[in-house]
Amino acid sequence: xxxxxxxxxxxxxxxxxxxxxxxxxxxxxxxxxxxxxxxxxxxxxxxxxxxxxxxxxxxxxxxxxxxxxxxxxxxxxxxxxxxxxxxxxxxxxxxxxxxxxxxxxxxxxxxxxxxxxxxxxxxxxxxxxxxxxxxxxxxxxxxxxxxxxxxxxxxxxxxxxxxxxxxxxxxxxxxxxxxxxxxxxxxxxxxxxxxxxxxxxxxxxxxxxxxxxxxxxxxxxxxxxxxxxxxxxxxxxxxxxxxxxxxxxxxxxxxxxxxxxx
Amino acid sequence: xxxxxxxxxxxxxxxxxxxxxxxxxxxxxxxxxxxxxxxxxxxxxxxxxxxxxxxxxxxxxxxxxxxxxxxxxxxxxxxxxxxxxxxxxxxxxxxxxxxxxxxxxxxxxxxxxxxxxxxxxxxxxxxxxxxxxxxxxxxxxxxxxxxxxxxxxxxxxxxxxxxxxxxxxxxxxxxxxxxxxxxxxxxxxxxxxxxxxxxxxxxxxxxxxxxxxxxxxxxxxxxxxxxxxxxxxxxxxxxxxxxxxxxxxxxxxxxxxxxxxxxxxxxxxxxxxxxxxxxxxxxxxxxxxxxxxxxxxxxxxxxxxxxxxxxxxxxxxxxxxxxxxxxxxxxxxxxxxxxxxxxxxxxxxxxxxx
Numbered sequence: 001x002x003x004x005x006x007x008x009x010x011x012x013x014x015x016x017x018x019x020x021x022x023x024x025x026x027x028x029x030x031x032x033x034x035x036x037x038x039x040x041x042x043x044x045x046x047x048x049x050x051x052x053x054x055x056x057x058x059x060x061x062x063x064x065x066x067x068x069x070x071x072x073x074x075x076x077x078x079x080x081x082x083x084x085x086x087x088x089x090x091x092x093x094x095x096x097x098x099x100x101x102x103x104x105x106x107x108x109x110x111x112x113x114x115x116x117x118x119x120x121x122x123x124x125x126x127x128x129x130x131x132x133x134x135x136x137x138x139x140x141x142x143x144x145x146x147x148x149x150x151x152x153x154x155x156x157x158x159x160x161x162x163x164x165x166x167x168x169x170x171x172x173x174x175x176x177x178x179x180x181x182x183x184x185x186x187x188x189x190x191x192x193x194x195x196x197x198x199x200x201x202x203x204x205x206x207x208x209x210x211x212x213x214x215x216x217x218x219x220x221x222x223x224x225x226x227x228x229x230x231x232x233x234x235x236x237x238x239x240x241x242x243x244x245x246x247x248x249x250x251x252x253x254x255x256x257x258x259x260x261x262x
Numbered sequence: 263x264x265x266x267x268x269x270x271x272x273x274x275x276x277x278x279x280x281x282x283x284x285x286x287x288x289x290x291x292x293x294x295x296x297x298x299x300x301x302x303x304x305x306x307x308x309x310x311x312x313x314x315x316x317x318x319x320x321x322x323x324x325x326x327x328x329x330x331x332x333x334x335x336x337x338x339x340x341x342x343x344x345x346x347x348x349x350x351x352x353x354x355x356x357x358x359x360x361x362x363x364x365x366x367x368x369x370x371x372x373x374x375x376x377x378x379x380x381x382x383x384x385x386x387x388x389x390x391x392x393x394x395x396x397x398x399x400x401x402x403x404x405x406x407x408x409x410x411x412x413x414x415x416x417x418x419x420x421x422x423x424x425x426x427x428x429x430x431x432x433x434x435x436x437x438x439x440x441x442x443x444x445x446x447x448x449x450x451x452x453x454x455x456x457x458x459x460x461x462x463x464x465x466x467x468x469x470x471x472x473x474x475x476x477x478x479x480x481x482x483x484x485x486x487x488x489x490x491x492x493x494x495x496x497x498x499x500x501x502x503x504x505x506x507x508x509x510x511x512x513x514x515x516x517x518x519x520x521x522x523x524x525x526x527x528x529x530x531x532x533x534x535x536x537x538x539x540x541x542x543x544x545x546x547x548x549x550x551x552x553x554x555x556x557x558x559x560x561x562x563x564x565x566x567x568x569x570x571x572x573x574x575x576x577x578x579x580x581x582x583x584x585x586x587x588x589x590x591x592x593x594x595x596x597x598x599x600x601x602x603x604x605x606x607x608x609x610x611x612x613x614x615x616x
Binding site: 110118 | 265267270271273274277278360361364365366496499500502503504505506507509510511512513514552556557558
């Protein structure tokens with residue numbers, strides 16, 4: 001699948017655009033991480049790709065077709081999504097929560113084949129023991145793993161993930177990121193994930209998109225993007241970069257405006 | 263901890279079986295309540311005679327005792343069957359409304375259906391207003407039906423002009439409800455005592471005026487509405503995951519909500535215009551079902567239909583025997599039995615469902 005962002009713009013009002021002139025093409029199975037400070041437009045960018053938001057300028061083309069002209073069903077058929085917060089107001093069991101992700105294949109009755117698909121993603125996330133638990137009985141980290149399983153259950157060509165590891169402890173963050181990083185090679189999937197953890201991203205991402213002020217500031221491998229200057233400009237932090245096992249490792253020292261009142 | 267796929271399959275099938283057994287259990291209980299309820303009254307017939315008469319009425323009418331057949335089919339069953347189908351309709355409408363609004367406080371009247379119906383009925387009773395010129399009860403029923411749909415129509419119109427969330431729809435419903443209540447109060451200010459009494463009688467919810475005609479009208483709306491909502495139950499499961507997730511899963515949440523609101527409103531309006539406002543069933547029946555079966559709409563909707571019907575039939579039965587030979591309005595009894603039962607289950611349940 002090819003996702004083409006052409007001079008993409010989005011704003012809730014004309015005076016304060018969130019996204020400005022974003023152009024980029026996702027065209028191969030890769031593990032791409034989108035980074036940037038809070039409020040820079042990372043989630044907005046993802047929401048413009050899967051039509052949750054309608055761009056106010058430019059276009060998002062999926063396989064050369066404008067998403068605004070595509071039916072939601074058609075777009076969702078090959079595009080998974082993992083939100084950063086769960087909204088399930090009436091909780092289902094974990095199996096049923098994931099089953100919802102089967103979309104068109106989600107039937108009234110549940111076949112053993114569907115259950116096996118669900119079991120496979122539960123196993124991938126190491127949460128098969130939670131299968132029959134109610135969603136609201138789980139911890140925040142377990143919620144995220146269930147949401148990940150729901151986004152992956154159909155093995156879509158593209159999966160968009162909005163900070164899927166923010167509630168996980170460090171061990172589970174590494175485990176989940178490792179699983180996601182393998183999917184492009186093992187299943188040919190394109191994984192586009194928003195992440196705030198610089199070092200885990202540096203270790204596993206094939207490509208990093210760094211955003212600043214509603215625009216793409218830098219794109220490339222971890223070595224190319226995670227530089228002292230970029231981190232200073234985008235995040236306002238002073239950091240040292242060391243190379244560890246062939247990947248950059250960021251050691252944060254202080255904020256560049258240290259001493260200023262918050 | 264690792265568990266095998268066969269264990270998950272076995273546990274899931276057992277979990278589905280439990281849901282089906284609940285629905286079957288409610289259906290059996292309905293038949294038993296129906297048999298007993300038909301024996302209540304001045305002519306002393308037994309439950310066995312009721313079942314026998316119903317069987318032969320359809321299979322071989324010549325074997326029916328004409329007196330029993332008259333009592334069962336002309337006096338008792340219209341009310342019992344209207345209670346059954348009205349409870350079913352309110353149960354289904356409540357379950358679907360709660361899921362689509364993602365709000366446990368929602369019920370079939372959330373969008374102001376009851377206030378619209380009350381206004382229509384008040385217009386008909388106090389001012390003799392009749393939309394179709396049928397006069398009498400028929401005129402009242404049609405007027406209440408049409409006016410009960412106005413709040414939903416306003417919400418649908420507002421929603422069509424602008425993409426609205428579930429919360430906005432509820433707020434719009436409350437706003438329209440206040441407007442209709444104010445209009446009803448205005449009309450009541452100039453009404454006679456007799457008219458006020460008639461309006462009060464209508465508004466408290468009662469099955470004593472039920473006929474086979476009312477049963478058939480509610481039946482048509484309930485069967486069609488429930489079938490459509492059942493077919494949409496998996497979409498409701500997608501909708502409860504939140505609007506963003508639903509959109510990403512290929513569902514137009516806004517359009518679906520408008521469609522659901524139209525169906526629920528028609529189902530509820532068909533009940534309200536004949537029975538008045540029977541509260542509690544549409545709110546409590548789905549919640550009690552959720553406590554036992556969980557929130558999966560594929561089973562919640564049929565189970566709420568069965569449990570709603572059972573609850574209203576039992577409430578009506580109690581309303582007829584508690585101070586016999588006179589009776590209490592069923593709307594009072596639904597709250598009297600529904601509230602303690604619901605509170606007990608809320609306290610007893612181990613996990614939160616909302």
